[in-house]
Amino acid sequence: MYQVHRMLDSTSPLVVDLKMESHGFLAQALIYLAAAVIAVPLSRRLGLGSVLGFLLAGVAIGPWGLKLISDVEGMLHFSEFGVVLLLFLVGLELNLKRLWSLRTSIFGMGTVQVVGTLAAVAAAGIALGQPWTVAVVAGMGFAMSSTAIALATLEEKNLLPTPGGQASFAVLLFQDIAVIPLMLVLSLMAPASDAATGFDLWAAGRAIALIALIIVAGRFLLRPVLRYMANTGLREIFIAFSLLLVIGIALLMQSVGLSAALGTFIAGVLLADSEYRHELELDIEPFKGLLLGLFFISVGTSVDLGLFVRIPAIVLGLAFGVVALKVALLYAVARSFRLCGADGILFALGLSQIGEFAFVLFGVAATERILPRETVDILNAAVAASMLTTPLLMIAYEKLIVPRLARTEARAADVIEEQNSVIVAGYGRFGQVVARLLNGRGIGTTVIDHDPNQIELVRRFGQKAYYGDITRLDLLRSAGAAKAKLLVIAVDDKDAALATTRLVKANFPDLALLVRAYSRTDAFEYAGLGVPAIRETFGSAIDAGESALRVLGHSEPEARRLAEQFRRHDEQLLADSAPHRGDVKKLITLGRQGRDDLEKLLQNEQQAAVPAPGEDAW
16 A cells, blocks of 8 residues: 555655646647737737737747747647648538539639649749759648638638639548659658569558448448437437547548548548538537647648748748749639639639648658758748738738629620519628518519629529629619619628718618618617618517517417507607717616516506406407
8 A cells, every 4th residue: 555655645656747738738738829819819910810910929929939848740630630620510411412523623623723833843843943852842842821810710701612622621531642642752752662562552552441431330320320429318428429430530531641630521521421520510510610720730730940040042932932822723723614804813822832741741841861951841831921911811802802803794794684663782681671571563663783693693683783883883883873762771791881872862862771780879870860770680689589478378469469569569668769879878867767567568468458347358
């Protein structure tokens, strides 16, 4: 017993070492989390996006910044699991049918992009006097794009569902597939390799067998196991199994030399039609977000700022030169596959950086003595620098390119050929319901929207719609605002809606307005302008309240009467409050008084609805 106590004594070297390691881990975790909490909100507030915030946080705490982090490589390997989780969640959004619809983009655009970039970089390297081995290996690494940065940026800006975003995803998926042949080429280039060791037929067979096993297991085994886990009623067990599934597949894929992200993506696709898909998404999303942020910070810490000081022209020139070359090549690929305009530019800019897989390729090249370590350090610095350019390019895309394209497209937009009594500005989930109701009654509507993708979708259904910025006076005149009876403003941008309202009031005083309001505050603004506003969730919320009253035992006529009383009272309260919209104290007083009045009103209504003894309730 004494020996056991001695072994567990807190003063023993083993326990002290464990405590020091624990404190070291907690200290590093504290540093990473603090850097993220400080840098990312600041970056978002400055309009730079979260990805750039994570990268800059990593630079700040890394060996070349404040020197708060020492084990950069270990944390980078750990945080790469965030990319694996990201691909699993993307797979859950794609079923096999949707994936098959992307086959041209995956294998067509993907092949052209990888081969074209590799050849262009290799040719440029040889032309600049580099050995052919350096040029070819650099071409392999530079042909890759960062799955983590590209997909995270597209998701953050809600651009992944666009044609440009879908094409970007397809090419990134092909790049994961291209990992296998590129690694085989590296093995052939190694000085000690020969024909016998260059290609391992047994390893290739194991890789194919493992992919087949994942597909079969995903089809026939995963759903029963998920059902069993769900039946336990313990959410933490379901979360544990979800992580076990992803980690297990990732390790199996790595064991045969394949991309872990590719394996988990396949598993995600197989579960895309599963009834457990949404639960898996909810459980894994927090881990994905945290680990992806950790990955970006780790990339930032790995940037060797010393090279930027010693040879800035070489590192920055290489990074910016490759990014510019990839932008040109990617845009040419987009145009050749009929991806034009804003989508083509989004595709080119989103994939212009060099991907994290380049670190792996260059590391293998150094280990196999294909490239000298000094060359690999320069290439890695260029990779990290290129990653920093993507958030900046996406800001330029949003702030400069998209508005300019919108103005150009607006000038070149279709001539509005019809003059209807109603103009509907904004054909989203709100505007299309209004237009469909009016059209069903035989009332013609002129539909205008600022989203070209939405316009294309409307036209596929055989309806006419026009592209344009509703805040422009010339567009309103072209749409017939001078003769129309009603303008329905249902655009998503509430600032644009308010600006259009003021523009119409000033230039078309006889044109009636019906405006969607996002909130009570917006409704105050429209009430001040004398314009009736429809609060987009107000009607449906009252319907829900009426249904709740019926569930709680009120008769249908009584519930309808109470809901209508509430509607009239709230609309009157809104009209009374609108003149005081800048006076918070007055609004609070009116709100409290309105609440008391409403309670008395509905109580009186309920008492009046109760029939006297012997009376008929109707």
